Amino acid sequence: MKKTSWISKLTSTIATGTAAFMLFAGFASAHVTVSPSVAQTSAWQTYTIKIPSEKELPTTKITMKVPEGVAFKQYQPLAGWKITTEKNDSNEVTSITWEIDGDNEGILAGQFQQFNFVAQNPKAEAEIAWDAFQYYSDGSIVEWTGQPSDANPHSITTISEDPAAAGNAAAGGGHANDGHDSAGTEGATGDNAATDDSKANDDTTLGDALNDTVTGEPNNTDTDPGTLKLQQATLIVSILALILSFLGIALATRRKKR
Structure with missing residues (x-):
């Protein structure tokens, strides 16, 4: 006994x-993130904000504040989501909101969603913070506005003049430059290659950024290996x-x- x-x-x-x-x-690694984490000064950049669901409730709305010094230009429309922006007295976009529309239930438990937008980076080197607010169906809000060591940190992008740093960002989903990678074209070496690539980044246009935009689908759950492994575990x-x-x-x- x-x-x-x-x-x-x-x-x-x-x-x-x-x-x-x-x-x-x-809940592990369930943070709202904006990528790339490193980008070129003054460049027209394609950014992606990724929102995972960390509760057993659907996420129905996300609001992201545009960091000071960043010029928001365009967003990519996505079926099932209503997208709105707020502007200041100078007609500059200060925040963007994605909210469920029609029959869309939102981002369900075990899912994540990605939204793409284009913005022009600051001219000077800086670390820009993306404050985001995640709304759930029960009315609760998770504020992703803390420091990196906090429970709900905001995502940070380092704006750099270093072409190599910008090249790393491009490899992770940043802007394109008509076939020229910021880290140098294939076979190019030495200071001359770095100088040419630096100029190419300065001349990046809105068209270049838009050409790199990834077509999104509502409630995409099958394209992130890390998320799938976490769900299986x-x-x-x-x-x-x-x-x-x-x-x-x-x-x-x-x-x-x-």
């Missing part, structure tokens, strides 16, 4: 711990927790009968 009681307690403890781990796994842990819970209940029932 003591043995059964010990096993029951152990099983219950494991089940509780597993459930806690499952909850943690569901969460499912496995959830099943394990369920099995252990039933085992604990069975052992407890058996003990009572004795």
